[in-house]
Amino acid sequence: MSSKLIDLDEDELEHHFMREGLAFPTVNVHGYQMFDSNGNVSVPNEEREVMLATVEQKFSEIFDVLRIDRNDPNSADTPYRLSSMLVNELFVGRYTPLPRITVFPNRKKVDELVISKHIKVMSLCSHHWQPISGHCAIGYVPRDKVIGLSKFTRMVEWYSRRGQIQEELGEQIADCIERLLDPIAVGVVISAKHFCMIARGVEADEDSVMVTSVMRGELAKNPTLRAEFLTLIG
Secondary structure: HHHHHHHOHHHHHHHHHHHHHOOOOOOOOOEEEOOOOOOOOOOOHHHHHHHHHHHHHHHHHHHHHHHOOOOOOOOOOOOHHHHHHHHHHHHHHHOOOOOOOEEOOOOOOOOOOOEEEEEEEEEEEOOOOOEEEEEEEEEOOOOOOOEEEEHHHHHHHHHHOOOOOOHHHHHHHHHHHHHHOOEEEEEEEEEEHHHHHHOOOOOOOOOOOEEEEEEHHHHHHOOHHHHHHHHHHH
């Protein structure tokens, strides 16, 4: 199917997608399936190297359109830097598997809140590709399993490093914790600055933040437990 699409001109492509009920192609010109900005498909290193080179080339074309002279030493290698930043840093959670998460048995039958807070969030808004910078607090009440504390940081980083909206980021983190631990309760609270709103658009105050919360299990049902959690995370 993808090879047939490559041979179509723009009008024929548009007609094909309208006929199929699609606004945009779901397979790129190289035959790879595309997926949501905050999704994940593991991409082998050799394919990521090709991706790096292709993105660098496209950024070079953008520099030409914007009339940025790369004889300027500050801009000479910027297309490569941008490509590496996106593929290997800000979007790396799209292309790599979830880090190994160590889970332990809850031998002492802990049935109170376990909380990790001030976890760094560094993501990219999927609307304008501007930074989302802030912190995350996670709390849960164990059932049969507990998790290594550092793994929350790895989990948050992995889900953050992709094009995101904050509301879905919290849901993804909570889904992952429920899959791994089947806890009695789980809560995820994120407070972050959105530079798509600070650096452009309404140009909000640089101290403005967005706060989102996800409450599952007893944290959704029990107002006393939820109040305790919110008090403890400050």
